[in-house]
Amino acid sequence: MTANTEREIETPCGWCGNAIVQPTTGRRRRYCDRSCRQRAYELRTAQRRHQADVDTGRIRSVPAPRVIERAVQPRHPTTVAQWEYTLTDLAEQLRAGRHAWERHRIRAALNTALAALGDPVPAAPRTPATAAAVMLDDALAAAVAAVVACTDLDGIDTTLTRLQARTGHPTPLLRDALRHLTISRYAVLRRHGVPVDDVDELAEHARFHLAIQALEDQRSGKSR
Incomplete structure (x- = not known):
């Protein structure tokens, strides 16, 4: 077997x-x-x-939920449609009463954009002060007129501190006024003979020369 x-x-x-x-x-x-x-x-x-x-409970049988925070970064408009939407939204915010203290800055920026579009310049006003203050709110228009009023035919050597003492307007508003005057080409700011491109770079005690273009034209006419 x-x-x-x-x-x-x-x-x-x-x-x-x-x-x-x-x-x-x-x-x-x-x-x-x-x-x-x-x-x-x-x-x-x-x-x-x-x-x-x-x-023993030291390890969870069901894991904890995942928490995600999403940060949305604002993007500047780049197309015509985006600009239309942005400007429409800005108009709605202004009608709702927002940005009440910054409207002069928004107005100055919009005026710059309109000038870049090639819109016709308003007819020549009677004085340089009223010309520079066209389409501005009351506070900025008053500051612009005050800056022009304290400027001589030959221009003045001054500082933001001196302008504040002479006009009684705060420095931020005077910066906006000078920015509007230079962008609108009503005034020229020079420091050490070099034109000032950015008013925000000027320190309060920095000395600069301020010349009003319309006043210079008046001086040239008188000299002839």
Whole structure:
């Protein structure tokens, strides 16, 4: 009578899955080498520790929700349609009473844009002061008129501090007035003989020469 027996000749490694040739006698091998055995041991240990932490509540079975904060960066208009939308929105804000203290700055910026569009310049007014104050609100118009009024035919050497003392208007409003005068080309500011491109760069005690273009034209007419 014969008996059939089976013996595993090759088995897969318990870690990497590669074939292991089993010995004919002795203990059956489960891993290729010590490296695979160590990695399998580390995995089993980590799994036991993880399950123990889950059971004790140290690890949440359901992860916490993800919180995302989205910051929307404003973009300047670049197309005609975007500018139409932006200007319409600005008009609605102004009608609602917003920007009450900054309307002179908005008006000056819009006047600059209209001048760049090539709109016709208003007819020549009677005096340089009234010419510079066209289409401005009361506060800025008064500051512009005061700056023009204290300027001689030859211009004046002054500072923002001196203009504030002579006109009684605050420095920020005087900066807006000088900005409007230079952008509208009613006045020229020079420091050390060089035209001042940005009024905001002028310090309050910085000395500069202020000349009103219309007054210079009057002086040239008288000299002839």
